[in-house]
Amino acid sequence: xxxxTVVAIASLAGAVSLSACSxxxxxxxxxxxQASIDVGAFQRVLVxxxxxxxxxxxxxxxxxxxxxxxxxxxxxxxxxxxxDALALVEEMDERLGITPPPLDEETPRFPDADALAKHEAIxxxxxxxxxxxxxxxxxxxxxxxxxxxxxTRSGIVSxxxxxxxxxxxxxxxxxxxxxxxxGFALSPRFIFIDGRTGETLHTESFHEEAxxxxxxxxxxxxSYFELMDRVLPSFLNTLSTQKIRGSRVLLK
Amino acid sequence: xxxxIWLLVTFLVGVSGVAHADERDDAKAQVDFGITVAQSxxxxxxxxxxxxxxxxxxxxxxxxxxxxxGYEQLGRFDDARRAYEKALEVEPDNTYIxxxxxxxxxxxxxxxxxxxx
Numbered sequence: 001x002x003x004x005t006v007v008a009i010a011s012l013a014g015a016v017s018l019s020a021c022s023x024x025x026x027x028x029x030x031x032x033x034q035a036s037i038d039v040g041a042f043q044r045v046l047v048x049x050x051x052x053x054x055x056x057x058x059x060x061x062x063x064x065x066x067x068x069x070x071x072x073x074x075x076x077x078x079x080x081x082x083x084d085a086l087a088l089v090e091e092m093d094e095r096l097g098i099t100p101p102p103l104d105e106e107t108p109r110f111p112d113a114d115a116l117a118k119h120e121a122i123x124x125x126x127x128x129x130x131x132x133x134x135x136x137x138x139x140x141x142x143x144x145x146x147x148x149x150x151x152t153r154s155g156i157v158s159x160x161x162x163x164x165x166x167x168x169x170x171x172x173x174x175x176x177x178x179x180x181x182x183g184f185a186l187s188p189r190f191i192f193i194d195g196r197t198g199e200t201l202h203t204e205s206f207h208e209e210a211x212x213x214x215x216x217x218x219x220x221x222x223s224y225f226e227l228m229d230r231v232l233p234s235f236l237n238t239l240s241t242q243k244i245r246g247s248r249v250l251l252k
Numbered sequence: 253x254x255x256x257i258w259l260l261v262t263f264l265v266g267v268s269g270v271a272h273a274d275e276r277d278d279a280k281a282q283v284d285f286g287i288t289v290a291q292s293x294x295x296x297x298x299x300x301x302x303x304x305x306x307x308x309x310x311x312x313x314x315x316x317x318x319x320x321x322g323y324e325q326l327g328r329f330d331d332a333r334r335a336y337e338k339a340l341e342v343e344p345d346n347t348y349i350x351x352x353x354x355x356x357x358x359x360x361x362x363x364x365x366x367x368x369x
Contacts, residue, residue, distance in 0.1 A: 029324070030325075031327075031359050244359055246355055248324070249351065251313070251348060
């Protein structure tokens, strides 16, 4: 068998295998992700307010309640009750007989989630939530904790860099360098309560971080919205079925 | 005598080959029809056709792959995982199946993480 014959046979085999592989159909798909809670029993939703910890440069309770309300208003499933966010920290302070310390922006009263432990007892108080439910015509109640805190990290980061090669053409290279980074971390825990019974239906926790070069001055509020943007799709998916668009290959 | 045995073995191998080819043809017809209806968004019917195809020929990797896609679209994630994994068992080197499976696993794992919380 000559080399030419071998090449011809190999080409033929290649062509045959290629034609065998070409029996495929790419198809657009929308994969449904089921909601975690069946909201069929509710007509309204009340974003009641949150226990907040971490930096006090923003009011995480009010901002979170406002943002979730506006997001829920865009959905058709439930009517959003317009009401001010409950001051859950003050409610628990009163119950626990605690006199809150004077506001100090430098040192937060609740630096992290652990510091909220005593106050979290409010989520177990079924009578309290049932009473809120009665007041607002038995809605689905959204509450929980929001920890928004400053973080600093140092380490090796990768970033693209443009260089001009010998032919005078721009090329991109990834370079690795040591950097000090500063930013914010957001850890919300959403608790969904049945306004008819005061019972907790579902709980969901998230953690997101956004880091920027230490030299960059990013406002806390803008970072908060950036982080909430990442959390919102999953939050909304708790209440309604979401479809994830993509493509798959069908084979013959 | 030796020639007779050889001829008999050849005949039997040929017959079984033909039988398998018939099975594959029947399964292929189901797969083709499933693809046609899937392209019109009729995923329930498509999944039924691919189920039939895998029953007729359990060694048909394409049918298992398509069944995985079909189950995924019907929200039957555990069944989809099993179908994709069967497809990869039959055709471990098929990159189309591997890519479908990887894309599916991203969603499947996310869903399970939510369930575990």
